[in-house]
Amino acid sequence: MSDFILYIGNKTYSSWSWRGWLACKIAGISFVEKTIPLQEAGFKEAILKISPSGRVPTLHHGRVAVWESLAIAEYLAELRPEAGIWPAETTARAHARVISAEMHAGFAELRTAMWMNIRRRFPGKRRTPGALADIARIAELWRETRAAFGQGGPFLFGRRFNFADAMYTPVVARFVTWEPELPADAKAYVEAVWAQPWVREWCADAAAEPWTIARDEDPDRPH
Numbered sequence: 001m002s003d004f005i006l007y008i009g010n011k012t013y014s015s016w017s018w019r020g021w022l023a024c025k026i027a028g029i030s031f032v033e034k035t036i037p038l039q040e041a042g043f044k045e046a047i048l049k050i051s052p053s054g055r056v057p058t059l060h061h062g063r064v065a066v067w068e069s070l071a072i073a074e075y076l077a078e079l080r081p082e083a084g085i086w087p088a089e090t091t092a093r094a095h096a097r098v099i100s101a102e103m104h105a106g107f108a109e110l111r112t113a114m115w116m117n118i119r120r121r122f123p124g125k126r127r128t129p130g131a132l133a134d135i136a137r138i139a140e141l142w143r144e145t146r147a148a149f150g151q152g153g154p155f156l157f158g159r160r161f162n163f164a165d166a167m168y169t170p171v172v173a174r175f176v177t178w179e180p181e182l183p184a185d186a187k188a189y190v191e192a193v194w195a196q197p198w199v200r201e202w203c204a205d206a207a208a209e210p211w212t213i214a215r216d217e218d219p220d221r222p223h
Ligand SMILES: N[C@@H](CCC(=O)N[C@@H](CS)C(=O)NCC(=O)O)C(=O)O
Pocket: 009, 013, 014, 015, 016, 017, 038, 044, 054, 055, 056, 057, 067, 068, 069, 070, 104
């Protein structure tokens, strides 16, 4: 029995859960996954029992509780420094951390306008000016990162999918769902991430989930 427990929301909708789950995969730990379906009866009370912020993902490891996605990655990087959660080289690692922090703290317009719903396709909808500005910044950030560090593979830091890629994986999912116009290099990155085996595993699990959040099924809901 694993001594790591990762609490997550529905895989279809819970973008932050995905990041925490990918951190566990990259770290190579064996962990028990416990799903608290968001918006189902009693979900908030259930989350508050395991996470003081009332949010998921939350990782429990013995007496340690870590309830922020970025902090989960940092905790696992300390426990498993060899796993490649961050790049090994200092400059690359600094860059991976800064673009991960930029994702963690930003792109609110994109996240509000084009929410994550892995099972649906809403092409062409919700191209608000703010979302398009966030998308342009993300495409630029991916381009600069790959130009500086991406040689030798399709991911932001080349061959290995690391936590910076994990931070942008739910953005990739949004691009697959909402199909905003993207430059060719961003499209190539989207395809590489979408084909990554852990990404496929999560999407297959999402497709099999029984829960639906009605609000997130309507692409024309009020902004
Ligand atoms: N800053 C947090 C964000 C976590 C978050 O917002 N999680 C959402 C699910 S994707 C949640 O728990 N929502 C519960 C709610 O809305 O009540 C992190 O990085 O982990």
